[in-house]
Amino acid sequence: MPRAIVEVRDLHKSFTRGSETIDVLQGLTLDVGEGEFLALMGPSGSGKTTLLNLIAGLDRPTAGTISVGENVISDMSESELARWRTRHVGFVFQFYYLLPVLTAYENVELPLLLLPLTKEQRRKQVETALDLVGLTNRMDHRPGQLSGGQQQRVGIARAMVTDPTLIVADEPTGDLDTKSADEILRLMEILRAQLNKTIIMVTHDPKAAARAQRILHLEKGQLVLDTAAVGV
Numbered sequence: 001m002p003r004a005i006v007e008v009r010d011l012h013k014s015f016t017r018g019s020e021t022i023d024v025l026q027g028l029t030l031d032v033g034e035g036e037f038l039a040l041m042g043p044s045g046s047g048k049t050t051l052l053n054l055i056a057g058l059d060r061p062t063a064g065t066i067s068v069g070e071n072v073i074s075d076m077s078e079s080e081l082a083r084w085r086t087r088h089v090g091f092v093f094q095f096y097y098l099l100p101v102l103t104a105y106e107n108v109e110l111p112l113l114l115l116p117l118t119k120e121q122r123r124k125q126v127e128t129a130l131d132l133v134g135l136t137n138r139m140d141h142r143p144g145q146l147s148g149g150q151q152q153r154v155g156i157a158r159a160m161v162t163d164p165t166l167i168v169a170d171e172p173t174g175d176l177d178t179k180s181a182d183e184i185l186r187l188m189e190i191l192r193a194q195l196n197k198t199i200i201m202v203t204h205d206p207k208a209a210a211r212a213q214r215i216l217h218l219e220k221g222q223l224v225l226d227t228a229a230v231g232v
């Protein structure tokens with residue numbers, strides 16, 4: 001495996017609901033290589049989203065450490081984490097979460113507004129991202145004027161426009177038909193192969209997972225299987 005860019009060590013995450021404590025992650029250790037495309041599978045409720053959110057710095061561990069690149073993100077304060085996320089993580093969601101009043105261009109530009117860039121620098125990056133996902137001719141369309149597959153392509157452009165260290169995708173094909181899902185997976189492969197992006201993708205679909213280089217299976221808060229994807 002290439003140099004690890006994500007290092008998770010003895011990770012624990014518990015949630016408290018009333019008097020009940022749920023130990024969702026129970027001592028999980030894993031590495032993700034730089035430029036690796038990793039799929040995360042497991043039954044509903046097994047903690048996939050919880051793990052992804054911890055690695056992406058959206059939530060803090062109960063115990064254990066997480067490093068991404070040079071940064072030990074499990075040591076960061078909330079405000080340090082927020083700043084780190086802006087620069088280092090691109091997010092792709094199942095239901096896209098595009099802002100309906102903004103055009104495709106403006107949705108993709110959004111994460112760049114948090115960075116110290118000129119309008120002209122932003123324009124270059126947005127156009128490059130929209131070109132990569134094949135939506136240059138739709139940049140003035142609002143999400144409501146786009147198909148689900150096209151909206152998710154805008155979602156991918158938005159995730160990669162900041163040139164992040166890590167792209168995390170939670171069920172990115174979960175709401176798409178087979179053909180659109182295939183386009184999204186092909187884009188993930190392009191991001192990895194051509195831009196050397198590190199991608200962690202949660203999916204229920206074994207066919208989608210098989211497009212990754214490695215599949216990790218979560219069950220009852222533990223890593224139960226770590227396999228090379230077949231069929232690649």
Ligand SMILES: Nc1ncnc2c1ncn2[C@@H]1O[C@H](COP(=O)(O)OP(=O)(O)O)[C@@H](O)[C@H]1O
Pocket residue numbers: 015016017022024042043044045046047048049050051
């Ligand atoms: N913020 C939260 N508060 C309380 N319980 C949570 C919270 N987030 C997740 N959980 C619980 O943690 C478990 C794992 O959830 P999740 O990571 O979303 O699973 P998956 O993505 O694998 O379906 C579930 O039992 C869920 O109810």
Ligand SMILES: [Mg+2]
Pocket residue numbers: 048049050170
């Ligand atoms: Mg989930």
